[in-house]
Amino acid sequence: MFIFAVRRIVTAIPVLLVATFITFWATSAVSNPLDRLATCQTCSQQAYDRLIDLYDLDQPIPQRYVSWIGDFVTGDMGQATSQGERPVSEIFWERGLNTILLAAPAFVLLTIVGAVTGVYSALRQYKFGDYAVTSVSYLGLAMPTFFFGLLLQVVFAIWIPQWFGVKPFWSSGMHLESPYQYLRSVTLPVLTLMFVLLAGDSRFIRAAVLDIKSADYIRTARAKGVSNRKVITKHLFRNAMIPIVTLWSLNAAALFSGSIITETIFSWPGYGRLFLDAAFQGDVDLTMAIALAITVLVVLMNLLADLMYGVLDPRIRYD
Amino acid sequence: MTDVIENPIVAGASPSIEESQGLAEKSESVGRQAWERFRRHRLAIIGTVVLIVLAAAFWIGPFFVSYGYEEVNIIDRAQGPSWDHPFGTDDLGRDLLARALRGGQFSLRIAIFTAVLATSIGLVMGAISGYFAGVADGAINFVINVLLTLPALVLLALLGREFGARPNTMAVIIALISWLRAARLVRGQVLSLKEMEYVQAARAAGAGPFRIIRTHLVPNLVGILLVEVTLLAGTAIILESTLSFLSLGVQPPDTTLGTLIAEGKSTLDVRPSRVLIPGGLVTAIILSINFIGDAMRDAVDPKSGIE
Amino acid sequence: MADVKTGEPLLSVKDLTVSFKTKKGMAAAVRGVSFDLAAGESMAIVGESGSGKSVSSLALLGLLPRSAEITGSAVFRGEELIGMSDKKLQSLRGRKIAMIFQDPMTAFNPLFTIGDQIAEAMEVHGLASGKEALSKSADLLEMVGVPEPGRRIHQYPHEFSGGMRQRAMIAMAIANKPDLLIADEPTTALDVTIQAQVMEVLADIRGETGAAMILITHDLGLVAGSAERVQVMYGGRVFERGTIRSIFYDPRNPYTQGLLSSMPRVDNESDRLVPIVGTPPSLLAMPAGCAFGPRCQYRGEVCGERPAELAEVGIDHASRCHKGAEIPRWSEVSA
Numbered sequence: 001m002f003i004f005a006v007r008r009i010v011t012a013i014p015v016l017l018v019a020t021f022i023t024f025w026a027t028s029a030v031s032n033p034l035d036r037l038a039t040c041q042t043c044s045q046q047a048y049d050r051l052i053d054l055y056d057l058d059q060p061i062p063q064r065y066v067s068w069i070g071d072f073v074t075g076d077m078g079q080a081t082s083q084g085e086r087p088v089s090e091i092f093w094e095r096g097l098n099t100i101l102l103a104a105p106a107f108v109l110l111t112i113v114g115a116v117t118g119v120y121s122a123l124r125q126y127k128f129g130d131y132a133v134t135s136v137s138y139l140g141l142a143m144p145t146f147f148f149g150l151l152l153q154v155v156f157a158i159w160i161p162q163w164f165g166v167k168p169f170w171s172s173g174m175h176l177e178s179p180y181q182y183l184r185s186v187t188l189p190v191l192t193l194m195f196v197l198l199a200g201d202s203r204f205i206r207a208a209v210l211d212i213k214s215a216d217y218i219r220t221a222r223a224k225g226v227s228n229r230k231v232i233t234k235h236l237f238r239n240a241m242i243p244i245v246t247l248w249s250l251n252a253a254a255l256f257s258g259s260i261i262t263e264t265i266f267s268w269p270g271y272g273r274l275f276l277d278a279a280f281q282g283d284v285d286l287t288m289a290i291a292l293a294i295t296v297l298v299v300l301m302n303l304l305a306d307l308m309y310g311v312l313d314p315r316i317r318y319d
Numbered sequence: 320m321t322d323v324i325e326n327p328i329v330a331g332a333s334p335s336i337e338e339s340q341g342l343a344e345k346s347e348s349v350g351r352q353a354w355e356r357f358r359r360h361r362l363a364i365i366g367t368v369v370l371i372v373l374a375a376a377f378w379i380g381p382f383f384v385s386y387g388y389e390e391v392n393i394i395d396r397a398q399g400p401s402w403d404h405p406f407g408t409d410d411l412g413r414d415l416l417a418r419a420l421r422g423g424q425f426s427l428r429i430a431i432f433t434a435v436l437a438t439s440i441g442l443v444m445g446a447i448s449g450y451f452a453g454v455a456d457g458a459i460n461f462v463i464n465v466l467l468t469l470p471a472l473v474l475l476a477l478l479g480r481e482f483g484a485r486p487n488t489m490a491v492i493i494a495l496i497s498w499l500r501a502a503r504l505v506r507g508q509v510l511s512l513k514e515m516e517y518v519q520a521a522r523a524a525g526a527g528p529f530r531i532i533r534t535h536l537v538p539n540l541v542g543i544l545l546v547e548v549t550l551l552a553g554t555a556i557i558l559e560s561t562l563s564f565l566s567l568g569v570q571p572p573d574t575t576l577g578t579l580i581a582e583g584k585s586t587l588d589v590r591p592s593r594v595l596i597p598g599g600l601v602t603a604i605i606l607s608i609n610f611i612g613d614a615m616r617d618a619v620d621p622k623s624g625i626e
Numbered sequence: 627m628a629d630v631k632t633g634e635p636l637l638s639v640k641d642l643t644v645s646f647k648t649k650k651g652m653a654a655a656v657r658g659v660s661f662d663l664a665a666g667e668s669m670a671i672v673g674e675s676g677s678g679k680s681v682s683s684l685a686l687l688g689l690l691p692r693s694a695e696i697t698g699s700a701v702f703r704g705e706e707l708i709g710m711s712d713k714k715l716q717s718l719r720g721r722k723i724a725m726i727f728q729d730p731m732t733a734f735n736p737l738f739t740i741g742d743q744i745a746e747a748m749e750v751h752g753l754a755s756g757k758e759a760l761s762k763s764a765d766l767l768e769m770v771g772v773p774e775p776g777r778r779i780h781q782y783p784h785e786f787s788g789g790m791r792q793r794a795m796i797a798m799a800i801a802n803k804p805d806l807l808i809a810d811e812p813t814t815a816l817d818v819t820i821q822a823q824v825m826e827v828l829a830d831i832r833g834e835t836g837a838a839m840i841l842i843t844h845d846l847g848l849v850a851g852s853a854e855r856v857q858v859m860y861g862g863r864v865f866e867r868g869t870i871r872s873i874f875y876d877p878r879n880p881y882t883q884g885l886l887s888s889m890p891r892v893d894n895e896s897d898r899l900v901p902i903v904g905t906p907p908s909l910l911a912m913p914a915g916c917a918f919g920p921r922c923q924y925r926g927e928v929c930g931e932r933p934a935e936l937a938e939v940g941i942d943h944a945s946r947c948h949k950g951a952e953i954p955r956w957s958e959v960s961a
């Protein structure tokens with residue numbers, strides 16, 4: 001199993017290299033940190049030279065990429081031009097923590113609620129509960145994240161502002177003064193972030209459970225005299241865990257792209273908006289740090305999911 | 320590699336009515352049966368009607384609206400809905416009904432173009448990797464893995480900025496990251512069809528690979544691909560409107576529904592209708608598309624039976 | 627057994643019908659099946675696939691989906707099964723009546739060990755639990771001829787071959803010494819040589835436990851050594867019933883004769899297999915007359931008008947055919 005994990009990580013490296021190179025290239029090619037100085041009357045030649053030196057702007061992009069990797073693996077994440085040249089490592093952890101404060105509860109809730117509604121809906125197929133869940137899922141799948149976020153703001157900023165203290169668009173931001181304040185400020189962003197994904201998850205689990213429900217081994221269990229409740233809690237749930245784990249890895253990636261929009265709408269000071277801004281201002285060091293963090297996380301989640309399959313399903317062997 | 324047994328979730332194998340029906344009704348054409356199954360989905364019919372009505376409004380409607388979508392009118396600035404301006408006006412006094420129709424037109428155009436393009440890319444990639452296997456398969460698989468790993472939204476935004484945000488360019492850019500699922504579907508189909516007898520017979524008769532792909536595999540894929548085009552159109556609208564919302568989409572004076580929402584959000588507190596109307600349109604379009612897509616999937620593959 | 631003394635059958639099925647609600651209307655899968663089964667007796671239900679064999683047996687145990695509407699009566703040891711409460715049925719299932727399913731590949735839950743699954747059959751009825759149940763599972767596996775049962779109970783279904791899995795399935799079915807075993811195509815998914823072994827195991831087990839058996843199969847060949855009586859089903863109806871002798875040597879129904887001609891036999895001098903032409907009718911488009919009519923070489927006008935009745939043609943022998951007397955005897959056909 002350990003060897004399997006190592007091999008998976010090693011085979012992911014070429015993919016990571018190409019993906020980061022494309023991101024690096026796109027960021028560097030599209031915007032140039034020098035652009036900012038071009039309109040600056042008071043900036044001196046030294047400022048130019050310093051920027052050129054700092055970001056190797058006199059070299060072709062592939063070479064810059066290589067030296068960026070060199071720096072990165074030796075622990076130097078560089079400096080963020082778009083953030084007053086603060087060290088990337090500082091911003092990275094600070095903002096990363098904020099995104100985790102948003103994404104982690106969304107992930108947990110998503111996994112639980114997606115599984116519960118999906119299983120429920122499948123077990124009550126074609127009954128009222130199923131129709132209710134299915135209708136909401138359809139709506140969720142049809143609503144872009146940003147529109148759902150704005151809808152929440154319309155409701156909670158204009159109609160009942162006292163609940164979450166949201167002001168339209170400039171929003172409430174993040175509050176960590178007390179657990180209560182945190183909950184109050186995180187609720188709407190979390191809802192926004194998970195709603196669209198929840199719809200997809202719930203339908204995926206529903207379809208999987210419908211399959212399991214009609215599986216021969218379920219009928220065998222009932223033929224043995226196992227009670228309906230136990231058939232569900234033992235045989236069905238255990239098998240349903242496999243598709244649920246599949247969703248983990250998919251959700252982790254989707255939550256990060258979703259957080260770009262959610263953080264923008266709710267002025268949440270995480271990676272999301274920072275990522276876009278950095279990319280647009282040609283702030284390669286910061287863009288790359290975030291891009292890499294997200295990709296590594298996705299690769300690790302995939303690996304974790306694969307290892308979980310091995311735990312859950314005796315048919316899977318790592319050798 | 321993990322040694323995963325084909326499909327861990329094993330479906331019950333009891334033959335369904337549909338299957339036994341299939342035997343008795345062989346005379347009925349496949350297309351007719353598919354249409355029958357599609358027709359049973361009431362929601363899909365509603366979705367089709369809604370979509371036709373909306374499309375008609377987007378393309379024909381502007382001829383009946385007395386204001387142009389670019390027409391600035393400083394006196395009538397920032398008004399709420401009125402008899403004269405049913406959806407109100409924006410900060411430049413442009414009629415929001417005219418703009419919503421224009422925006423809807425662009426959103427739909429981008430969606431359809433993206434969906435067709437992405438599915439075509441997926442078809443080619445999937446067919447190549449399924450048919451040739453080996454190196455080609457490995458290479459395409461690598462590309463897919465890379466694309467899955469990239470921060471898609473940010474890249475789209477960068478590309479959009481670099482290559483200009485005109486509707487067709489946007490469609491191409493979105494298509495470049497949306498073909499993955501289509502490729503996987505096609506690849507799977509090709510792999511299974513490849514082993515079937517008539518294809519092997521054709522190969523034995525000396526038909527070249529492209530001829531086989533074109534004459535034997537593609538016809539089998541038509542149903543699956545139609546479904547994929549439909550569902551992708553929904554995804555494309557979401558992506559397009561999201562980019563537009565982040566002000567990375569189609570540039571003024573042109574507009575899409577996403578851009579309209581973005582423009583309306585700053586006055587969300589005083590005039591939520593500026594967000595709710597285009598947002599509602601986006602939702603209605605995607606909802607209709609998804610209803611149609613699901614019914615089509617059911618029609619093409621009765622065993623998927625989502626209802 | 628007490629039942630035998632009083633002459634009461636172990637299971638008495640009367641006029642059982644099953645229809646499924648489908649999008650295209652009601653599909654009548656079983657249309658009036660009746661039979662009696664004495665304790666310890668073995669009966670076979672034979673017919674092409676889709677003739678309603680599985681559905682009738684699942685109906686007895688309440689294992690059909692809710693879309694099924696069941697009428698008629700099935701009295702098992704004096705108790706009516708049709709409409710019995712879920713709780714009562716549960717206590718019968720696997721305890722008094724046990725099932726052996728067709729496909730051993732999919733009939734075991736892939737995520738639990740074989741031992742666990744056999745033990746579960748005992749545990750749900752409170753007959754054994756924990757370590758005891760597990761060691762009993764090993765004994766059961768030994769009984770059905772699985773080698774190294776002590777090790778095998780810790781293995782998962784995918785580590786068993788098809789034949790071994792079917793043995794394990796039999797072990798699970800007999801765990802609680804049921805009065806009735808329903809074996810639904812127990813060997814269909816297996817190789818011919820393994821088929822014979824599994825049938826042998828079934829026969830041995832019945833010899834030891836004295837359980838009655840309903841053997842469901844589409845393969846008449848399997849029936850000869852394993853059952854005393856046969857019901858031939860077609861389109862949800864019993865087309866012929868009789869003792870093994872009468873069905874094999876004096877079949878009166880054209881459908882039964884068709885089945886026999888399509889079956890390889892040692893005594894088949896002509897040495898060629900004649901399959902029945904055509905396919906079984908769709909449940910939703912049943913012919914108004916005899917269900918077998920469209921495929922029958924002896925069909926006449928009446929056959930298209932109304933279904934035939936099941937009529938006695940001998941001692942303990944009945945056939946459903948309008949043309950009863952006109953059908954040539956098997957001795958003439960097969961010669």
Ligand SMILES: Nc1ncnc2c1ncn2[C@@H]1O[C@H](COP(=O)(O)OP(=O)(O)O)[C@@H](O)[C@H]1O
Nearest residue numbers: 334335336339646655675676677678679680681
């Ligand atoms: N759940 C169901 N819904 C609708 N039709 C069914 C269902 N289960 C079985 N059937 C139909 O009932 C008929 C009899 O099936 P079955 O008893 O399984 O046949 P067999 O004789 O091969 O065991 C078949 O035509 C089958 O399609």
Ligand SMILES: [Mg+2]
Nearest residue numbers: 679680681811
């Ligand atoms: Mg059957």
